[in-house]
Structures are given as structure tokens and as C-alpha cells.
Amino acid sequence: MSDFEPRIVAFFCNWCTYGAADLAGVSRLDYPPNFRVVRLPCTGRLNPKYIIEAFKRGADGVWVSGCHPGDCHYIAGNYHARRKFVLLHHMIEAVGVEPGRLHFSWISSAEATKFQEVAREVVEKVRASGPNQSFRKAELDLGLAEVA
């Protein structure tokens, strides 16, 4: 497992966490490069099926991050998102996805150091969970290996 590098899909809100990632870069803060960022206008835009789709296509982890409650650019987007997160987080764990795979955080655009810390934590937890084998779509097996 030592050479396993997790692939993580990160959904960042445009106004806060995406800005924090920007600031972390500009500030030369060092964080692991294991996540691919999808920029959303707001965490309220996040449909739960995006998260499941990411896992389904083989992501080892998913990280969702946005503005602190009360700081939403659209006033209440993250309040609505929070209720969806509560249900989704509960459901994903209840059906047996390892708790270390799905992460949520609130990081404002000024919190570059928090971004760095959380990024490290997320990557380490997903790394500890190992490759995602149970909650993904299987590769289509056409039986070509036997023919070749």
C-alpha cells in the first residue's frame, strides 16, 4: 500500500475555498497534489449525485468545501447545502463506505493555512482508507485477456 497515491475529487465553492486554495498557492504553502478541483458557484449548487458519480467513476475520496455558515455569497446557499450534507454523510457511511473517504469543510478565502492543514488531513485519511474498490463501477470486462 506504500506506493498508493489516492485520487480525490474536490468540490470547492468559488468564493471561499477556491480563493483559499489560490491564496495557499500564492503564499507558497506546501500541500499534497492528490485532488482535482471542480469549481462550483456555491456549495448549494452541489447535487448529491455529483459525489456519488465521483466515487462511481473511481475516485478514492471526495472533499467538499465552501464558505463558513453565515458567510455565503448567496446569503443562504451553504445553509441549504449543510442539510443535504448531513443526510448524505449519514447515508454514505450507513451503506458501508469507509468514513475516511468523504470529507466536508468550511474554509474562508483568507484561511490559506487552514486549507493547507485540511488538505493534508483529507489526503492522509483517504490514503489510510486505501483504494476505492467497493463503491465504484467495475471496469467493463470484454474477456479480451483470454483471447490475446
Add this chain to the structure above:
Amino acid sequence: MTSLADLNQNIQTAARRALADGRAEVVFGYRQGTAPFTAAPHFARTPEDCGQFVWTSFARVNLAAYLPKYPGKVALIARGCEARSAVGQVVESQFPRENLYVIGVGCQGMVDPEAVLAREKRPIREVTEDLTTINLAGDGWTASLPKAEVLRRNCKTCVCRTPKDLADEMLGGDAPPLPADDFADLKALAAKPPQEKMAYFKGLVKDCLRCYACRQACPLCYCPVCFVDETRPQWLGKSNDAMDTFTFHLLRAFHCAGRCTSCGACEAACPMDIKLREFNRLLEEEVQKDWQFVPGASWDQKPPLTTYRPDDEADFIK
């Protein structure tokens, strides 16, 4: 209420009255099915049509599912779960309250044909019912079973057997209340390791054909285009892939979160006898715990996912 015949009589009279008073131009209810263990939805527009209404323990669909497609005034002969689903339709602006007249009926629960067949192995020729018993007849024998012993799974934990608070008019006596679902099995499962939980839930849906009968039967599934039918992007493949099937069940349950009234129409419609409600119950438990919300209990309370409180708790968020 003394007998089923009286109750049927009362239902027919109430239906005729609703049509005559102009409170409804159509009455939704059930008529006898053509085979044992069945009942058919019945839509009466004239006093003569009303003569076919019966009270049945074999209702499979939820009549509230027909509301969003109907453009006129409707009287609904409703069990508790149907009344709650109708409230849900009104709260979600799918049907106007002023066009709806709810004729509530105290309900002893729906009967699961599989449970009856498990108890009675002899070939059954005829099935009739009284208020609290199911009467079976075969070649040269008769038997009767109490309904309470062969209820559908969802009916065993029904919290609204007598929809007094929701109905505009009540028929039939009060059905004695039952203990609510305590989710004990799900709590026990939650303590198990992830692999076991995954195996359990994947095992539940391993027979799923993805015929989407559950979606068609569900009173909540009124979206013009369902996510399973979307093609760009395509969320679910068309083949019988296990992960696609699992995703369907997770997202179906998520869409029903805070709205499901446990009417059991999905399970009754399933040709493979999948325990679909296990996924719904996962979220039902969470909705009750976090937001103390019971779907379809009041005409003016918003579903929990369309609203929020600034102090909602979510301690897993970093």
C-alpha cells in the same frame, strides 16, 4: 362501524355526496380487483360509478400519486398514508388545497399477499375480507386469518392509521395506534464494519431489474424528467450494472428524504420483492433525529430540505 359492507356503503355515500355538492368532479378510490389479492384504482365521475367503491386491504398504489396530473377538483378516499402523501403534494405546490377534499378512512393496515401465502399452503380459490380478518376459501375448505398477523411491513409501524387531523371528513372507526418504527435493526447495523454494511445493502438490491416500477408507484416521484432518464450527462448506464443499480437506490432514497410517508407503494410495486424502504428508513431516521420532522403531518410545514436553521448541527464538517 359494524361490518365491511357498512363501511363500503358509507364510502359510496360520501363519494356521491362529494360529487353532488360540487366539492369534487372526480372521486379517487378503489374497486374490487379481478383476481384474488388485488384491488384496482377507481375514478368515479358519476353517482353510478360510485357504487363500485370498496374498502380493501389489497391496495397497492398510493392514490395521492394521481393528484399532480389531475387538473380539476378531487375527492380522495384516503388511508392515513395517502392523506399524508396528499398533504405532501399540497405543501410542495403540486396540487392546490382548495381543489382537494380528503375523505379519511380509519385503516387496519394493508395485507401482504406473500405473508398470507406463507401461512396458507393449500391452493386458494377465493379471498374475501371483513374489517379485521381475511377469509380464504379453497376446494372444500375455508380459513380465516387476522389482518394484524399478515400486514405489509410498512403497515406494522404505521403512525397515521386514523387520518383525523388531515381529513375533511372521517369514515370508519378509529384504528388502534401502533408503535412507531424504532429503527433498532438499522442502529444495530450501523455499529458493524463498513464491509458488512455494504454487503447488506448491495445484497438487498442484487435482484433489482431497474424496471423503475417503484418510481412509477411513488407519490413523490412527479419530476417531468427523472435523473435516471437523463442522458447528457448520463447518471446511470442502461445496462444491469451493480453499481448503477446501487446508485439508483441511494439517490431514489435521497430524493424521498423528509418526504416519504412509508406508504409502501414502492415495495408493493416491486416485482422482485426488494426491501426498498430500507434505504428510505436510513434517511427517515436521520430526518426525525436532526429536524424532528414527520412528513405529511401538517398543511403548512415545509419539507426539511427546502428550509434551514442557522444553528443546524453538523459536527462532521471540519
